[in-house]
Amino acid sequence: MTNNTRHSLTDTLWKIYRRPNPPLPWAKGSDLFWNDPAFSERILREHLDDTHGAASRETTERAAQIEWLWSKLAMQPEIHLFDITCGPGLYAVEFAHRGCTVTGIDFNPTSIAYAKDLVLIEQVTAKCTFIEQDIRHMNYRGSNFNAAILLYGQLAVFPRAQAQALLTNISQSLKPGGRLCLELLNQAQVDKEDSSWWFTDNAGLWGDGPFLHLGERFWDPDEQVSVERYHIVHLETGQLTQMQMTDQTYATETIIGMLKQAGFSAVTVYPAWGGLPLADAEEWVAYVACK
Ligand SMILES: C[S@@+](CC[C@H](N)C(=O)[O-])C[C@H]1O[C@@H](n2cnc3c(N)ncnc32)[C@H](O)[C@@H]1O
Incomplete structure (x- = not known):
């Protein structure tokens, strides 16, 4: 692993650390990147x-x-x-x-x-x-x-x-x-608990190479909205992809x-x-x- 990659990973982790909390529903990128x-x-x-x-x-x-x-x-x-x-x-x-x-x-x-x-x-x-x-x-x-x-x-x-x-x-x-x-x-059936999860994979929906997927889910009781946020760390480059999906119930x-x-x-x-x-x-x- 090169220094550059290590720096990039550090930047990546700081970006995740500094994410806005709680996320704003309908923030920029409030659906999957369907048309990317x-x-x-x-x-x-x-x-x-x-x-x-x-x-x-x-x-x-x-x-x-x-x-x-x-x-x-x-x-x-x-x-x-x-x-x-x-x-x-x-x-x-x-x-x-x-x-x-x-x-x-x-x-x-x-x-x-x-x-x-x-x-x-x-x-x-x-x-x-x-x-x-x-x-x-x-x-x-x-x-x-x-x-x-x-x-x-x-x-x-x-x-x-x-x-x-x-x-x-x-x-x-x-x-x-x-x-x-x-x-x-x-x-009535929507999950109204906040939660988080993570997993790794060699390739799949979230990347063409090995990645770490960090996911979070938030429930906004006032707006009756659920927000899922995904932070994908691409292990070969240290790059970060962030996506947010808002669902109005x-x-x-x-x-x-x-x-x-x-x-x-x-x-x-x-x-x-x-x-x-x-x-x-x-x-x-x-x-x-x-x-
Ligand atoms: C869960 S998939 C369902 C596709 C299809 N109805 C099926 O069940 O096989 C959702 C689809 O919505 C499309 N989609 C999401 N937002 C859209 C938008 N703003 N305009 C057009 N298509 C959109 C996506 O590209 C995707 O194909």
Whole structure:
């Protein structure tokens, strides 16, 4: 190890030591680096790893969700589905096989490139369009989608005002009678204890070489927000990567109110996905909103 590296490690440890405590929710970098090129390559590997459901649910769970969505969103062949934060297109391609037209949007360039390749391989290219864009900047007013999905809690990484604007935007993209399935964490089930952890690995989501991962979790009872902060020390260089993820939790009544304010007329609430066999179902609530 050179002096430079030792200095770098010292700097790295001081940066961790001097971190703001407690962290500010929604501080700069308040979500994972989904659209950073290197991170986005690594996260794609996690989406496609069918041994866990951390990025995308496993194939069997996805199949159960797709069957459920088909019925709850009153889907039929030929309808137009809007898949918001579509990732690598694993849901989109299945709905396309059922005859739907699908527009998927996500800002991870690697996932969008994968989705475009996948539909070629699966021979459903004509049915699918993928757009690489930040969903906070989309405007699909008047698109006349029949149905939309926004899964795996992604609305919660935005502050409330942005989340409300997004729901309004989604509502305006749907036909009258169109339906949205929104999946959010069950506020009652969210871990409200502060905690910390660490682990090392040779390579993985957090780095392409050996790294030390130091994690912290904070609960803000006033804002009902959880903040996770990750400090990654890359052992070969001594460099530090810091990421923070803020999750707004919502009471069911609050989300119903936000959906109505967005222009939906009726909302049905399915705690734990109404009993779907998902390993983590208890942690989630699926909302089906009808315009
Ligand atoms: C947990 S993954 C779920 C992906 C997909 N729905 C699935 O279940 O396979 C969350 C996705 O949200 C996308 N995402 C996060 N923030 C976004 C934003 N502001 N605009 C567009 N996509 C975003 C990420 O790139 C990632 O693909």
